[in-house]
Amino acid sequence: MFGTNLLDRRSRPERIADQAWQHLVSVVGSAGDSVRDTARSARRGGHRLGDEAGDLVGSAADEARRRATLAFEALAGRRPALPWTLLISAALVGAAIGWAAGTAARAAGSREDTAVDDIEFVDVDRPNAPIPQD
The missing domain is CATH 1.20.5 (Single alpha-helices involved in coiled-coils or other helix-helix interfaces)
Structure with a gap:
């Protein structure tokens, strides 16, 4: 009760200023949390994108290095190895x-193949040749 009496004795501008200050502290705190969360997610996303870009650049650099070596060898007159x-x-x-x-x-x-042994050949060149009977 004693504390409420002290707060009631303040002037209206002091109370408004105190409420505004409390509101400002609250907003800044929540904004800080929001910014912190956004920064964390951006850092994770940036790290992932950075890794992917690093892999892509690394593979492109390896390919460029291989091609440059082959071009240098060709300009030097050396044939590629078998x-x-x-x-x-x-x-x-x-x-x-x-x-x-x-x-x-x-x-x-x-x-x-037993079917090959059972084949009987007939001479068809002679029209009146007798067909052998077994």
Whole structure:
């Protein structure tokens, strides 16, 4: 009760100024929180965009460096090295396909076909030739 009496004794401008001050403190505090939250989300988004841009720039720089090296080598009159890995892998794939085809051909050739033995050939060049009877 004692505190309320003291507050009542202040003049109206003092009370309005006190209310305005409290309101200002409240608004600044909430604005600070809002700005802090916005800054955090912007920092996260900026970090993510920065990482993506860094990856993109890094890969572009690697490609540019590779192309510049190839251009320098070409201007110096040096031929590019043979892609030995590609050549060896192509040879191994070709050998595997050849081995598979050879195995399949041997398997097909070794199979006995009994229908071939039962075929009887007839001479059709002679019109009156007798047909053999068994």
